[in-house]
Amino acid sequence: MAIRSVFDSSAIRTEFEKAGINTNFIHLIWKYVIQNPNCELDEVPSLPAAAYPLLRSKFKPSTSTLHSVIESSDEVTTKLLIKLQNGAFVEAVIMRYDSRLGKYNGKPRPGGLRSTLCISSQVGCKMGCKFCATGSMGFKNNLSSGEIVEQLVHASRLSQIRNVVFMGMGEPLNNYAALVEAIRVMTASPFWLSPKKITVSTVGITHAINRIHNDIPNINLAVSLHAPAQDIRCQIMPAARAFPLERLMNTLREYQNNSQQKIFIEYIMLDGVNDEAQHAHQLGKLLETFQVVVNLIPFNPIGTLSDFRTSSEHSVTRFQEILRSAYNIRTTIRKQMGQDISGACGQLVISMPDKRSTGNEEPLIDIEDLHL
Structure with missing residues (x-):
């Protein structure tokens, strides 16, 4: 059996309980490992004697x-x-991000420096969205909860992470148990992330959306809608056939009634596919009874993997104006970060880059700004 990550919460909790060790020590172990990147578990101070051979035989400070x-x-x-x-x-x-730069609703932005971490939940992805490089990999395997948390551990040693978005590789709700367990770790000691600073993105796995508010309340739900009609969704998102638009919207309505939280709608702008005025009106009518924020996402090039083109700035602005003026729907345009390192939305695919482009990207609207 593979050695487990010490951040695999259910595994270490089960082993401690079987051995009669107080599970409160787990949080002390996590804190020590975070603060001492190259440590061995034998070095964690002040644990019961029985904990050390158990940790040594079954767990690692980090499996990644x-x-x-x-x-x-x-x-x-x-x-x-x-x-x-x-x-x-x-x-x-x-x-x-430096939230002090620019203005929000004509007023100075609050806060200061902060970092958002975009986390992966799977190696590859089953969904096969045609505008996404990760989908071209196919599905390899789910990550364990510890492997998900370890991404936060690695990142926190480079930057103080305030927000986490599950918008990296994979469909988070297709790895539901590990996702829930990882978020519960992230929102407890010693990480203490606020659930309101965590966003889970999904293409619309309806049966999982029905469960998520009860299992991890107060997190944010983002839905990769990307089209206002079922036929277009199926054209660009093959998985949409399993989750018809009407059923998805009914599920989102139930979720919103239960959670009383706004829903974030992700909408990638594809030239001539879903970016015309008629599509904006269709989307407005679909969402006008919901409390939502629509995030329009300019398509990021993924080389020869796709024939799609990025919508013009005029098309994106017109689309936003229709949603705002005709339907009073709050709508933002995502400004991309990380295109030059293939780190922008839809570009994550495993490669060993040996060169970079020289493009200068404008900053992304921080997910935190959407709550203001």
Whole structure:
């Protein structure tokens, strides 16, 4: 049996309970490991004697290693290539913001420096979205909860992480048990992330959406809608056939009634596919009875993997104006970070880059700004 990560919460808790060891010591172990990157578990101080042989035989401080760190040309985006215990790789992306720059609703922005971590939940992805590089990999395997948490551990040694978004490789709700367990670890000692600073993105796995509010309340739900009609969704998102739009919208309505939280709608702008005025009106009518924030995402090039083109700035602005003026729907346009290191939305696919483009990217609207 493979050695487990010490951050695999259910595994270490089960072993401690079987051995009669107080599980409160687990949080002390996590804190020590975070603060001492190259430690051995024998070095964790003040544990019961019975804990040391158990930890030594069944757990590691980290089952993954940070293979490489790639900085964007503007130095505000960092892509982490992380090697897992089974030899596979996943990517995570740190996006840094200074919330004092610019204005929000005509007023100075609150706060200061903060970082958002984009986390992966799977190696590859089953969903096969045609505009996403990760989908071209196919599905390899789910990450354990410890492997998910370890991405936060690696990133926190490079930057103070305030927000976490599950928008990296994989469909988070297809790895539901590990996702829930990892978020419960992240929101407890010693991480103490606020659930309101965690966002889970999904293509619309309806049966999991029905459960998520009860299992991890107060987190944010983001739905990769990307089209206002079922036929277009199926064209660009093959998985949409299993989750018809009408059923998805009914599920979101129930989720919103139960959670009383706004829902974030992700909408990638594809030239001539879903970016025309008629599509904006269709989307407005679909969402006008919901409390939502629509995030329009300019398509990021993924080389020869796709024939799609990025919508023009005029099309994106017109789309936003229709949603705002005709339907009073709050709508933002995502400004991309990390395109030059293939770390932007939809670009995560395992590669060992040997060169970078020289593009200078504008900063992404921070997920935290959407709550203001």
